[in-house]
Amino acid sequence: MRILPSMLGIATAALVATPASAQIFVDVFAGRSMPETTAATVRADEARVNDMIVPAQLRIDIETLRPTHSTIFGGRIGYWSGAVGLAVDASTLDPDVRRQTIRATGNLRFDDAVFGERVVIDPGRSVAVDIPRITVPTTATFAALAMLRLPPGPGTRVTPYAFAGPVYLVTDTDISGDWGLRAGAGLRIPVSRSVSLFGEYRYTNVAANAVAGRIGGEAMGVRGSTGDIRVDLDVRNHSAVGGIGFSF
Secondary structure, eight states: OOHHHHHHHHHHHHHHHSOOOEEEEEEEEEEEEEEOOEEEEEEEEEEEETTEEEEEEEEEEEEEEOBOOEEEEEEEEEEEETTEEEEEEEEEEOOOBOSEEEEEEESSOEEEEETTEEEEEOBTOEEEEEEOOBOOOOEEEEEEEEEEEOOOOTTOOOEEEEEEEEEEEEOOTTEEEEEEEEEEEEEEEESSSSEEEEEEEEEEEEEEEEEOOOOEEEETTEEEEESOOEEEEEEEEEEEEEEEEEEO
């Protein structure tokens, strides 16, 4: 296992080769978000029959859900001490769902209208369902990052760097998020003493769940409705961004 000693050696070399100067920096950036295809779960944990709440365990598993690509914007403020830095990072995230045909499997019989079409799912049976494009309200992520930069190579002013840390999804009341991970790497090119240009790759993995409404109706004098129908999914997002940085 030579990987860990090699990483420690690189970090030590960076600390030795980089002047131990303290520096505050501010970055602004924009780029394209390319989310992975992901599975999703639709669930309802309660139902209401004639205004009485009863337990329910409806669960529909969606095999694959394809989000759209989108433009993202963000900013970062941080502090370098030699080769090591800390930063707070914020960026938009728009995980819309494109028009597509999905395959779904349920644990209970489901027979209702979805997006204007009748959908019947028998327990354990996989069925195809056409869905339109679904626009998700603009969301954002906030991350606390540990950063490491290496000295420029011989004859070049390009500085490579890497970062990783916890991320949290922030959005409106219809969607809630959970903690996840952000990691990435980039290259920075100085254009003056205090201004630089940079490009980087960013990976974000964070869980999210949305309230998709309720289903209800009345038959033979009995009124029934589900509780909140929630959609759970993992957002696994690749991004390529470029920006401008200022140091003080």
